[in-house]
Amino acid sequence: MTGAANSIATSPSLNSAGGRRSWVVVGDPADNRVALFLQACREADARAEVLDYRAVLDDSELLDAIPDHTFVRLESPGRAPDLYLRLLEIGGGCPPARIPKGLILQPDAWFRGFHSMLREIGGRLQGRVTWTAHPDDIVHLFDKPRCQATLAAAGIAVPRQLGAIRAYDELRRRMRTNEVSRVFVKLRSGSAASGVIALRTAGDRVQAVTTVEQTESGLFNSRRIRELSTERDAAALVDALCAHQVFAEEWIPKAGLRGRTFDIRIVTVAGDPQHAVVRLSKHTMTNLHLLNDRASVDELRGRMTGEAWDSLLDSCRRVARLFPRTLQLGLDVAVLPGMRSHRVLEVNAFGDLLKGVTHGGRNTYDAQLAAVQEGWRGE
Numbered sequence: 001m002t003g004a005a006n007s008i009a010t011s012p013s014l015n016s017a018g019g020r021r022s023w024v025v026v027g028d029p030a031d032n033r034v035a036l037f038l039q040a041c042r043e044a045d046a047r048a049e050v051l052d053y054r055a056v057l058d059d060s061e062l063l064d065a066i067p068d069h070t071f072v073r074l075e076s077p078g079r080a081p082d083l084y085l086r087l088l089e090i091g092g093g094c095p096p097a098r099i100p101k102g103l104i105l106q107p108d109a110w111f112r113g114f115h116s117m118l119r120e121i122g123g124r125l126q127g128r129v130t131w132t133a134h135p136d137d138i139v140h141l142f143d144k145p146r147c148q149a150t151l152a153a154a155g156i157a158v159p160r161q162l163g164a165i166r167a168y169d170e171l172r173r174r175m176r177t178n179e180v181s182r183v184f185v186k187l188r189s190g191s192a193a194s195g196v197i198a199l200r201t202a203g204d205r206v207q208a209v210t211t212v213e214q215t216e217s218g219l220f221n222s223r224r225i226r227e228l229s230t231e232r233d234a235a236a237l238v239d240a241l242c243a244h245q246v247f248a249e250e251w252i253p254k255a256g257l258r259g260r261t262f263d264i265r266i267v268t269v270a271g272d273p274q275h276a277v278v279r280l281s282k283h284t285m286t287n288l289h290l291l292n293d294r295a296s297v298d299e300l301r302g303r304m305t306g307e308a309w310d311s312l313l314d315s316c317r318r319v320a321r322l323f324p325r326t327l328q329l330g331l332d333v334a335v336l337p338g339m340r341s342h343r344v345l346e347v348n349a350f351g352d353l354l355k356g357v358t359h360g361g362r363n364t365y366d367a368q369l370a371a372v373q374e375g376w377r378g379e
Contacts, residue, residue, distance in 0.1 A: 023048035024066050024129075026056065026121065027075030028083060033353055034075055040365035044373075053077055056121060057086055063124040071372060072129045074121070074138060076350035077114065087113030102220040104187075104195050104212070108245040111189035115139050130378055132368065133349055134325035141323070141349040142189045145247045154322055156315055157343050159184075162248040168235040171248055175201065182251035185238055191348070194221050195241055198251055198284045199234060208234035209284055212241065219244075225283050251284070252343050255335045257295055257303065263334045263345065264300070266316050267352050267364050270327060270371040273316035274359040275352075304339045312342045319347055325378045327368055328352045 023041060027034045029050050041048040055062055066072065077083055084105070085095040093109030122135035141147050151158050162174045162183060175183060181202065187195040198209040208228040213220045214237055228234045254261040260280040267275040278295040301309055316331055323329060330351015334343045352364040362370060 022046050023071045023073060024051055025049070025073045025075055026051045026053065027073075028053060028078045028080050030080065031075065031078040033078070033350070036353070037073065037075070037365050040363070040369055044366065044369045046369055053083055053117065054086070057090075057117065060120050060124060063121060066125060066129060068128045070129050071132060072125060073132045074118070074135065084110060087117065089113065090116050100217065100220070102222055103217070104219040104221060104241075104244060106244065107187050107189055107195070111142060114142070131325060132327040132372070132378065134323075134378070137323045137326045138349040141329075141347055144186060144188055144190070144346065147347055148249070150322060151319060151344055151347070154318065156318055157341070158249075159252045159343055159345065160250040162250070164188075165238075165246050165248050166242050168238040168242075171199075171238060172201075174248065178250075180250050183248045184251050185241060185246050185248050187241075188245040188247060191350075195219070195244065195246070197234075197238060197241065199238070200251065204231075206231040206234050208237060210237065212237060214240055252334050252345070253337055254284070255337050255339050257300060260293075262295065262300075263332055264297070264312075265351065265354065266331045266333060267354060268316055268320040268329045268331065269364070269367045270376045271317060271320040271324070273313050273320075273331075274367055275354050275357045275364050277354055277357050300335070304335070308335075308340045308342075315342065315344055319344060323347075327371060327376060327378060328364065 023046060025034055025037060025048055027050065029052055034050060038048055038050070051062065077087065081099045084099065088106055088110045089095050091109035091111065091113030093106040093113070099105055118135040118139060140150070145161065145164065148158050148161055152161070160178065160180070162178060162180070165171045165174070165185065171183070171185065175181065182200040185197040185199060190196065195212055196210060197212065200207050209225060210228070211222055211225055213222055213226065219240055228237065254263055256262070257278065258280060260282055261284065262278050262280045265277050265279060266273050276297045278297060278300050280293040280295055312333060312335070315333070319331060320329055326349070330348035332345040332348070334345050336342060354364055357363065359367060
């Protein structure tokens, strides 16, 4: 296996008579996710090849070299600046000469570019290969309001949606109309707490909690959680973020564990909720990259009734059934105070990176390879 290849076009194993690889991973060869999956392939004695997204953008005919019946894993494009800029340009954005670290740079244009690339890949390979994450599903999952609407229509418990927001004043009107005092404002296609504002009101008082910082150079994500205590500051930040396509949803209260709030990242594999990690935080944002702590699932289950836990797992299975063409999903689930009910907060196409978390002795990548070996075909 050649884990560092940028293109499959020159691979003798793929182009020679009878040569065939079991897997092709389409992604950024330098990304940690790709490396971890390739490591799992090596340990499972599975054959795999990497096709760089950049090579696809240069020449989509390279996709024609992928043999029929191959398993194709579309990986996250990551945050490599050069790849981000190329997708941004394809999406009709205005790429700068460089991307300062943390800059929230035209995510709506990036999403259009990413969608365009996936549409090209899907069109070239449709009907010939087995996807482990179907391109249409990835686009669906990246569009957060659309995904939440799909879940709600299927009867899955999610936060109440307030819709697309174009300005702070509009947000406040929606909050009053829906009798909601606490909301999250999120980028339509954001990830990892990027561009998130948690806003709450009490009479004339307004507080915003966020990792977003507004400077003369634009909006930046950071690992530092900030609190804005004046309506003027909160309104200015919401208005600035609205330029990048945002929506609002009700801020769901989360149960506590060890004196902190928490939610759960659960990975389903072949429709089965398997790997999970409880994410603890002193703040409302629990993302692990914000240096939050972990707790074991066993500790949480000891605090929940069997019925409540089974209901949570059933919701995960129901979500997975909505996307049967995708092998793995990463779900963020909030358990409400009282530990008897829950809400599905988000579903992630690339949410299977859970370092150090195993289920039945397998990590998330091992489990996916095993599911394929055991007959999963995404149908």
